[in-house]
Amino acid sequence: xxxxxxxxxxxxxxxxxxxxxxxxxxxxxxxxxxxxxxxxxxxxxxxxxxxxxxxxxxxxxxxxxxxxxxxxxxxxxxxxxxxxxxxxxxxxxxxxxxxxxxxxxxxxxxxxxxxxxxxxxxxxxxxxxxxxxxxxxxxxxxxxxxxxxxxxxxxxxxxxxxxxxxxxxxxxxxxxxxxxxxxxx
Amino acid sequence: xxxxxxxxxxxxxxxxxxxxxxxxxxxxxxxxxxxxxxxxxxxxxxxxxxxxxxxxxxxxxxxxxxxxxxxxxxxxxxxxxxxxxxxxxxxxxxxxxxxxxxxxxxxxxxxxxxxxxxxxxxxxxxxxxxxxxxxxxxxxxxxxxxxxxxxxxxxxxxxxxxxxxxxxxxxxxxxxxxxxxxxxxxxxxxxxxxxxxxxxxxxxxxxxxxxxxxxxxxxxxxxxxxxxxxxxxxxxxxxxxxxxxxxxxxxxxxxxxxxxxxxxxxxxxxxxxxxxxxxxxxxxxxxxxxxxxxxxxxxxxxxxxxxxxxxxxxxxxxxxxxxxxxxxxxxxxxxxxxxxxxxxxxxxxxxxxxxxxxxxxxxxxxxxxxxxxxxxxxxxxxxxxxxxxxxxxxxxxxxxxxx
Amino acid sequence: xxxxxxxxxxxxxxxxxxxxxxxxxxxxxxxxxxxxxxxxxxxxxxxxxxxxxxxxxxxxxxxxxxxxxxxxxxxxxxxxxxxxxxxxxxxxxxxxxxxxxxxx
Numbered sequence: 290x291x292x293x294x295x296x297x298x299x300x301x302x303x304x305x306x307x308x309x310x311x312x313x314x315x316x317x318x319x320x321x322x323x324x325x326x327x328x329x330x331x332x333x334x335x336x337x338x339x340x341x342x343x344x345x346x347x348x349x350x351x352x353x354x355x356x357x358x359x360x361x362x363x364x365x366x367x368x369x370x371x372x373x374x375x376x377x378x379x380x381x382x383x384x385x386x387x388x389x390x391x392x393x394x395x396x397x398x399x400x401x402x403x404x405x406x407x408x409x410x411x412x413x414x415x416x417x418x419x420x421x422x423x424x425x426x427x428x429x430x431x432x433x434x435x436x437x438x439x440x441x442x443x444x445x446x447x448x449x450x451x452x453x454x455x456x457x458x459x460x461x462x463x464x465x466x467x468x469x470x471x472x473x474x
Numbered sequence: 475x476x477x478x479x480x481x482x483x484x485x486x487x488x489x490x491x492x493x494x495x496x497x498x499x500x501x502x503x504x505x506x507x508x509x510x511x512x513x514x515x516x517x518x519x520x521x522x523x524x525x526x527x528x529x530x531x532x533x534x535x536x537x538x539x540x541x542x543x544x545x546x547x548x549x550x551x552x553x554x555x556x557x558x559x560x561x562x563x564x565x566x567x568x569x570x571x572x573x574x575x576x577x578x579x580x581x582x583x584x585x586x587x588x589x590x591x592x593x594x595x596x597x598x599x600x601x602x603x604x605x606x607x608x609x610x611x612x613x614x615x616x617x618x619x620x621x622x623x624x625x626x627x628x629x630x631x632x633x634x635x636x637x638x639x640x641x642x643x644x645x646x647x648x649x650x651x652x653x654x655x656x657x658x659x660x661x662x663x664x665x666x667x668x669x670x671x672x673x674x675x676x677x678x679x680x681x682x683x684x685x686x687x688x689x690x691x692x693x694x695x696x697x698x699x700x701x702x703x704x705x706x707x708x709x710x711x712x713x714x715x716x717x718x719x720x721x722x723x724x725x726x727x728x729x730x731x732x733x734x735x736x737x738x739x740x741x742x743x744x745x746x747x748x749x750x751x752x753x754x755x756x757x758x759x760x761x762x763x764x765x766x767x768x769x770x771x772x773x774x775x776x777x778x779x780x781x782x783x784x785x786x787x788x789x790x791x792x793x794x795x796x797x798x799x800x801x802x803x804x805x806x807x808x809x810x811x812x813x814x815x816x817x818x819x820x821x822x823x824x825x826x827x828x829x830x831x832x833x834x835x836x837x838x839x840x841x842x843x844x845x846x847x848x849x850x851x852x853x854x855x856x857x858x859x860x861x862x863x864x865x866x867x868x869x870x871x872x873x874x875x876x877x
Numbered sequence: 878x879x880x881x882x883x884x885x886x887x888x889x890x891x892x893x894x895x896x897x898x899x900x901x902x903x904x905x906x907x908x909x910x911x912x913x914x915x916x917x918x919x920x921x922x923x924x925x926x927x928x929x930x931x932x933x934x935x936x937x938x939x940x941x942x943x944x945x946x947x948x949x950x951x952x953x954x955x956x957x958x959x960x961x962x963x964x965x966x967x968x969x970x971x972x973x974x975x976x977x978x979x980x981x
Contacts, residue, residue, distance in 0.1 A: 571887070572887055573886045573887055632886060676891070677891065677892055678889050678890065678892075679889060679890045679891070680887065680888075681887050681888055681889070682888045682889060682890045683888075684888050689898075690898070691890075692890075692891070695883060696878060696879075696880050696883065697880060697883055697885075697888065698880045698883055698885070698888065699880075702879075702880045702883075703886065703887055703888065706886055707886075710886075
């Protein structure tokens with residue numbers, strides 16, 4: 290496994306990108322990555338505004354808390370953001386782009402990068418979550434596309450994080466998304 | 475049992491406050507307040523924490539409530555940021571003069587005008603002359619540990635302590651940290667038992683008006699005047715440098731971590747150039763130092779934890795063998811230079827073994843109002859200073875300025 | 878002799894006479910209570926005590942009749958001002974000087 294993995298999460302204020310990143314952080318920490326730091330964009334978080342969060346994962350303690358400029362993985366919680374911001378900025382050659390989108394894999398071109406697409410919004414509703422709750426579903430897509438952490442571990446962390454707030458439905462959303470994620474070459 | 479969790483810096487602070495069994499929390503809950511006090515109100519509401527939580531209408535009142543609570547012998551806490559801290563200013567002086575062992579977290583942010591909510595250090599640095607102890611911490615472990623140590627220190631010297639940590643960079647960032655067990659904290663920090671506490675059965679007027687000279691009290695003893703009281707505050711603050719080292723040693727014995735009370739240093743053993751900073755910036759500078767070392771530049775970084783009282787002798791003797799000291803600051807004494815830079819120059823002049831080969835001291839101002847700090851910019855600045863040496867540095871230099 | 882061994886680190890005062898020295902000598906007018914008009918004195922039961930409550934120096938006793946400690950009374954006149962039955966009058970201190978001499 291790599292020593293450091295930089296993952297940038299793009300979403301909208303209120304969408305839960307920070308919680309999603311936190312869940313992955315907890316899973317990676319339990320896998321022995323001593324250094325994890327989840328650094329939200331430092332803004333006046335307003336509902337609906339584009340936000341991003343930097344998740345740095347390392348075998349050793351993280352000292353640099355500046356935002357990720359050269360991500361290994363970019364996760365997008367809302368495909369419309371792709372039109373509003375330079376989401377793939379700095380994404381490494383051979384890096385991975387995970388998108389919650391109803392569109393087909395073919396509609397995304399990211400030269401030299403791997404793309405994974407999943408309609409998390411629809412699957413989350415099917416799992417019994419209110420419309421628009423995508424932050425647990427996207428973790429399933431992330432798990433499938435990246436292979437960094439097992440689905441069982443991630444759903445375990447999801448259930449713990451969402452204790453008292455529909456833990457089963459949130460875990461199911463992640464499982465459904467895992468099964469339905471289409472990963473490109 | 476202690477446990478590792480991944481949470482925000484604000485949660486780390488709140489859990490520290492809980493472990494210290496704080497009895498009174500007073501806070502103003504609106505901007506520039508941070509979720510730290512929200513977390514505390516949740517802990518009190520859910521009865522995980524036995525404390526009085528007193529929401530107030532201003533930061534000035536928040537500290538006034540803490541002053542009153544502490545005067546009755548309660549362990550009290552508040553937190554604020556930026557303009558909220560400045561609004562407390564009068565009470566900040568008062569708490570120190572009244573010798574009350576309060577602890578306050580200052581979540582560092584820039585101050586208006588113009589409005590900013592982002593990180594820099596102008597808020598707490600502007601309070602350095604109030605007579606409080608100021609600790610600057612660099613990560614979440616140091617936040618939770620810092621709060622615990624702060625109470626022990628405050629109650630040992632009867633001087634209030636600010637635990638300062640970077641807004642957003644630490645307050646909202648999630649990182650792993652170890653939460654110590656309640657038993658361990660209880661053994662390190664016994665209940666607060668003041669020598670004197672206000673008691674309704676024995677009414678008293680505290681911090682009454684003093685005259686320019688000493689005076690004889692009702693029992694015929696010569697009581698302090700204003701100047702004696704203020705001189706004792708200074709004496710005890712200076713003594714706090716030693717006391718804090720003992721507190722740190724005790725902390726290490728109990729919890730098995732820490733150990734660097736006054737400042738921490740990284741790759742400084744043979745360093746010819748030492749970067750100095752407060753807070754999380756000093757951790758960023760570790761990566762900068764690694765890069766410089768790879769390029770053959772013998773650099774190190776010093777992070778000052780105890781800023782007031784200023785451990786001038788210890789800092790000067792550590793820095794004086796270097797060729798150059800490069801001070802990176804997120805605050806400015808407008809019209810002169812960074813306050814830390816001035817303090818370091820004064821320390822070197824006073825305590826260095828020889829004045830003949832004092833290291834040069836450069837001062838960079840950066841990150842004001844949350845301006846992004848790139849590692850590459852820090853590398854460039856360090857490289858430029860190492861190359862220029864004593865020669866060409868007049869006044870402060872700005873990093874990331876787009877004028 | 879310095880104050881280094883003074884047991885407190887700050888200033889404070891507790892209610893009781895003499896915290897500001899023997900302030901009785903500052904007085905130019907002396908409050909004198911007329912027991913025929915003063916409510917507790919007249920009724921012989923604890924009552925009123927407005928003078929005791931208002932005295933900023935705590936030199937009036939909460940007793941029947943109320944007594945004024947002239948050793949410390951500064952003669953501010955607040956008691957006379959506040960007395961609801963106007964039982965207290967401020968008398969020029971000079972009137973008592975002769976009296977003082979007579980007793981020595």
